[in-house]
Amino acid sequence: MVGLAAVPMLAIVATPAKATADKPVIALANAYYGNTWRHQMVDAFEASAKEAKAAGKIADYVILNGDQTVAQQNSQIAELILKGVDAIAVDAASETAVNGVIEKACAAGIKVVSFDSVASAPCNYQLNFDFKGYKKDEAEWVFKKLGGKGNVLQVRGVKGSAPDNDMFNAQEVALKEFPDIKVVATVYGQATASVAQSAIANVLPSLPHIDAVLGQGGSDDFGIAQAFDQFGGVYKDKPPIIEGGGSTDFIKWWVAKSASGYTTISMNTTPGIGGAAFWLSLALVKGAEAPKLMIMPVATVTQDNLKDFADLPSGMIVSPSYSEDWVAKNLLGKK
Template structure:
């Protein structure tokens, strides 16, 4: 029985795959990426390679080339996208340096008949598709977790991201809403950790001596391990620190758990979201109806999943999932409802 079901599913997949081959095998997709200087972006590029190479080899698309600008600059990325237009790509998947400053060149691409799919760093230009993460909800989820874990409330330390980036504002406003709805929590200190363990460690170490007892640390990802080190160095009891899916954070969590039953959660966006954007672009080129605004689920790791996630995460990397054409179809179907 199981075998039959499996057989039907694989036949279904084959049909789906061959249908795709029929219509997009001549199409070329480019990835325009604005930054590669951290582990998340490196994992994102690796995922892109891992998924698009077989897709090109099996003839689903003709090309899926990744281009990264050397500096995180709007002007540089605008020039890069102009080049991609001239090179005749049918679709451009873009992780944008700015939500609105690239709109002009995005419009040029649309006018040239090119499908533009933005993800992670999305663009506001209406002609482009957006594969967005609900960052605000991500912040809210952290506080919601706290209400279950420590309903009595307490003092919180907030570690924010890179100032001036909309992701930082979005996660922060989610946390703020959560705290407003649950007044038993009080944010007694806030620092900018820039999503980097070194910076988070430095900033937390600086503000910690001035703070009362901290019950929990709400974070944005890539900063939890640094915060933990700062608490340890100051000789203060380790609070509940929300982690951000980095392997060193999960490893630290596991060590604490084995030692004293430490409990927390971890949440971030899987770098493999680039592959979801790839499949969305492929679907659009295939002539499918795709709504302009899609939402990707974030990747949440709970106490029970810790060991499993740790085992599948590369040492020193980020917990990740790569998406399939089926996943993309599901996300699209969900948004079309």
């Protein structure tokens, strides 16, 4: 759709307003729309696009949300090439399987920025997070908090995505440094509270006592917390150390538990990257130069700054918004 709110899990293409040299059309091809993080990311892209359109900086914008399949995203990007958009921001279904159609877009003169779940096509710009670095740091914090010994439940993210692989591999590296930490089960939570809660509820009765849970964010943290609350027993008064992924519902849960001495840490990628991807795409169309790989900051909540986030609205992921000026200074300014 053009200039309208995104439709969950569907791809709808309308003819965008005609682009000119001064007023391009910028598109978003988002492979997955099934969790809070992706909803917020799309909202951030659209808010920036609306601002740019109101200011006369673009002719229009297109937002396409997929069903998590490579086939649909390939089809959507191919359609955007035919429509003649000027730039495509891609949250990719696969790091490699969409490279062919991205190369076709580049060959057609379209600027392509893959972000969050990036594609590895050499022609595209990557706007990424240091998934491996921050997830290793977060896992190590948890393991040290356990005293280097305990049973861990591992909750993976969006199956098949580059972030899931990077975060899982980072946790595996950290685990090798703590041989007395044992992973007793691994489930997929799809970075979604309800899916994570259900997956854990299904395996928890058969598991030994869980001392900590490694998650991946996107609201899985609150689903994990709810699963243990629902299970009750020893977990009622002493839940495991749950890696926070930045959901405000989890932070509120953490605040309540901290009254009894509960402590953890939360680190998350910021869905505001959708806005940054928009402004970066526009800048590239306008002729700006940028590095092929750019790294975005992550948001960190600790016991020390927990109260600063306690009053945020429910149902959100902790994230700043990223302006056109921020992109110019922090992305284009670092070559």
